[in-house]
Amino acid sequence: MKITVIGGGSWATAIVKILSENSGIKIKWWMRNHEAVDHIRKHHHNPKYLSSVEFHPSKVKAYHQIKEAFKGTNMVVLAVPAAFLSEALEGLTPDHFEGKAVISAIKGMIPKKHLLITDFIKESFGVPLERQAAIAGPCHAEEVAAEKNSYLTIASPDLGLAEQFAALMDCRYVRASAITDLYGVEYAAVMKNIVALACGITHGLGAGDNFQAVMVSNAMLEIKRLLNAVSPAEREVSSSAYLGDLLVTAYSQFSRNRAFGNMIGRGYSVKSAQLEMNMVAEGYYAVKSIFELNKEWQIEMPITRFAHAVLYEKNSLKKEFNSLRKNLF
Structure with missing residues (x-):
């Protein structure tokens, strides 16, 4: 399983940490900040957020070219603020999302358009809701970094997709479950x-x-x-x-x-x-x-x-x- 994670903040960092606990996953991690990407490649931790969390280079590779981060992956996890999502995905087309499931870790709406993230992805890139999911807490990034017991719920109209991603997020300090109530x-x-x-x-x-x-x-x-x-x-x-x-x-x-x-x-x-x-x-x-x-x-x-x-x-x-x-x- 190869997964693209979009975002360089604390929640994106926490998600990369959780996913990297699974031995069957390779992660392509995109962030806009070139210096942060170079730092992660060299020192294997995010210099700005949850910097105590270290990542194994064989499992996590950082990118600042988003099209490269999209190549050859099965799922895309969106973890940037809603206000900046359109900018982050600039230059991508529906072809880049072809065959990929999209998981929203964003708890906001697209400003001015007043759209939920899944509706924005459907409208902008043609990804049907059945190939999308959303992550619900309660779960703070800082407690993930400290490996405190946390719980996640993955919601998708396709229960199979929700269960699949929940299994990828389930680890020794995170229990993840699946439901169908996306909206x-x-x-x-x-x-x-x-x-x-x-x-x-x-x-x-x-x-x-x-x-x-x-x-x-x-x-x-x-x-x-x-x-x-x-x-x-x-x-x-x-x-x-x-x-x-x-x-x-x-x-x-x-x-x-x-x-x-x-x-x-x-x-x-x-x-x-x-x-x-x-x-x-x-x-x-x-x-x-x-x-x-x-x-x-x-x-x-x-x-x-x-x-x-x-x-x-x-x-x-x-x-x-x-x-x-x-x-x-």
Whole structure:
């Protein structure tokens, strides 16, 4: 099995680590940064993210020419921020994806187009949903690096594909399972980043644990309303792929969306928060996409509305917080 991994950040690095645990896999790892590629080839670790993780050169080879990274592989794992996916895949055509399964490790939406990643790949490269899958947590890259017990769910309309990739990700510190709820998993992942960002904002404003518990509880109801409206199916939203991923993103010290929101709540501008983090908080872009889509859906989404009012309408933090409090129960 030969797999292409696209992306050079912490989550991409963690995925390469997990896949490299499987003795039957060869990995072609693409990233835009030429210096990072050269460093990995020479020193066998990512110099910028999870740098303690070492990779065996016989199993992992780094590339900065994306077409070369696509040659001769069976699967492609996408692990770049959604806002930069189109740029990362620039120059590729449907022919480059021919015969390959595509696995999205991206928990965001394409800005302006407001598309899920799988819909974007289908629209741009002609890859049917049956040849695509998405990875759900709860699983932070930093804990993968430390080999702490983690759980993943792989979702695809083709259960066989989901099971195949789950088997490739299953290792001594990761347990992976398979389901068919592709859209449910993707939308839930988008929403949990919005919720984590909103939790960070309220925490930065001084709200305590009691309020956050109420927010997360209401957020699960908000996510459930969304999933029932846009992708009706029988699903257990209290399972780890939905509730578990939400909880770890809303509460964890490693959550970049929560950290981003916390800075906003403490008075940072969006630009200054982005510069200080030096990482992408998917929830910032997702808020805009879900808010715009909800103009058509007309779903009750007070937490998403709160985040949009603060981030994009530049409304008063305290005013919007007081309004949010009245809409939770």
